Amino acid sequence: MSKCVCVVAEYRAGDFRRVAYEVASEGKRIADILGTNVCAVLVGSNVMDKAPTLGRYGVDKVYVADDPALENYLPETHVPVIADLIKKCDPALVLLSASVDGKDLSARLSARLEEGLVQDCTEIVVDGGKIKVKKPIYAGKCLAWSQWAEGAMPLISCRPNVMSCMAPMEDKKAEVEKVDVAVPQARSSVTGLELDTSGRVGLSGAEIIVSGGRGMKEASNFSILEELAKLLGAAVGASRAAVDSGWRPHADQVGQTGKVVNPNLYIAAGISGAIQHLAGMGSSKFIVAINKDADAPIFSKADYGIVEDLFAFIPALTEEVRKLKSTCS
Numbered sequence: 121m122s123k124c125v126c127v128v129a130e131y132r133a134g135d136f137r138r139v140a141y142e143v144a145s146e147g148k149r150i151a152d153i154l155g156t157n158v159c160a161v162l163v164g165s166n167v168m169d170k171a172p173t174l175g176r177y178g179v180d181k182v183y184v185a186d187d188p189a190l191e192n193y194l195p196e197t198h199v200p201v202i203a204d205l206i207k208k209c210d211p212a213l214v215l216l217s218a219s220v221d222g223k224d225l226s227a228r229l230s231a232r233l234e235e236g237l238v239q240d241c242t243e244i245v246v247d248g249g250k251i252k253v254k255k256p257i258y259a260g261k262c263l264a265w266s267q268w269a270e271g272a273m274p275l276i277s278c279r280p281n282v283m284s285c286m287a288p289m290e291d292k293k294a295e296v297e298k299v300d301v302a303v304p305q306a307r308s309s310v311t312g313l314e315l316d317t318s319g320r321v322g323l324s325g326a327e328i329i330v331s332g333g334r335g336m337k338e339a340s341n342f343s344i345l346e347e348l349a350k351l352l353g354a355a356v357g358a359s360r361a362a363v364d365s366g367w368r369p370h371a372d373q374v375g376q377t378g379k380v381v382n383p384n385l386y387i388a389a390g391i392s393g394a395i396q397h398l399a400g401m402g403s404s405k406f407i408v409a410i411n412k413d414a415d416a417p418i419f420s421k422a423d424y425g426i427v428e429d430l431f432a433f434i435p436a437l438t439e440e441v442r443k444l445k446s447t448c449s
């Protein structure tokens with residue numbers, strides 16, 4: 121059998137991130153084409169119990185480094201340990217997630233392993249045994265295809281929420297090998313104390329996003345979007361105009377200089393649809409735009425366009441969702 125496909129499973133705050141399952145499923149799809157196995161690399165603290173569950177997403181074997189010092193992602197500790205585990209797998213290619221941490225990790229691994237990386241890929245094909253990847257460039261205006269030279273080990277980071285996640289095979293467990301690794305002493309002068317994940321749904325992996333723009337008029341008006349988002353289990357995003365006005369933190373900004381998101385549903389309220397905003401959300405699976413200007417460019421991207429005053433429409437929509445939820449429960 122040829123060399124395996126290796127996936128780096130992103131883990132945070134006691135569980136895998138959804139993107140870990142997407143990357144594992146994509147690894148399985150490619151491994152099936154290449155006629156090989158999927159191995160995974162898992163790094164964290166107290167992760168042994170969770171490791172076999174990756175089998176549900178097609179992983180055959182998991183190499184685990186479990187150490188309290190690996191609780192939260194830190195380049196100084198994680199990069200050398202993950203690099204060692206990848207070498208142990210000796211794979212044909214490595215798939216990672218293009219989350220914020222995943223992009224940082226991928227770039228550092230590329231330098232450490234001296235292998236070529238393509239970040240933020242949205243499609244992977246196997247063409248005559250060769251791996252080719254597609255990624256949007258120039259704020260999504262063009263799509264670039266890349267491939268690797270003979271003998272290289274491709275490193276590919278996958279854009280979250282793009283690769284489809286397989287239906288879990290409930291009864292399948294992956295084999296687990298705990299690897300004793302020497303965790304380097306973090307040299308950083310900064311120590312991570314706590315990761316608070318109890319609050320809002322994060323933008324990057326969110327399945328639904330409700331975003332507001334300059335049309336929201338002021339910071340306090342975002343409460344109507346937050347109310348809707350809470351009912352839908354959605355994250356709240358913003359245009360740069362809203363962020364620059366100080367209405368939302370920069371972490372909420374969607375777009376070329378903010379986050380690139382791919383939710384199943386993106387609701388844009390009071391956002392005109394500038395090219396820089398579309399660069400961050402244009403590949404959402406379903407887009408609903410609410411804007412009182414019928415000529416707003418966002419409507420050219422939207423699946424549903426609502427020409428309305430958002431301050432009338434959003435509360436009415438929230439009320440309907442509330443009613444629907446109460447009849448369903």
Ligand SMILES: Cc1cc2nc3c(=O)[nH]c(=O)nc-3n(C[C@H](O)[C@H](O)[C@H](O)COP(=O)(O)OP(=O)(O)OC[C@H]3O[C@@H](n4cnc5c(N)ncnc54)[C@H](O)[C@@H]3O)c2cc1C
Pocket residue numbers: 332333334335336358359360361362373374375376377378379389390391392393394395396397400410411412413416428429430431
């Ligand atoms: C280098 C560069 C990078 C950039 N990066 C980003 C980025 O990452 N993300 C980003 O978003 N932008 C980015 N921008 C800015 C971008 O060009 C736009 O200026 C910005 O997206 C506009 O935000 P907006 O749609 O909220 O505001 P506007 O363009 O002002 O649109 C507001 C919209 O709200 C509508 N509206 C107003 N009142 C109501 C109401 N009551 N009900 C319904 N609709 C209403 C209006 O009709 C209008 O269409 C960048 C620009 C540059 C130059």
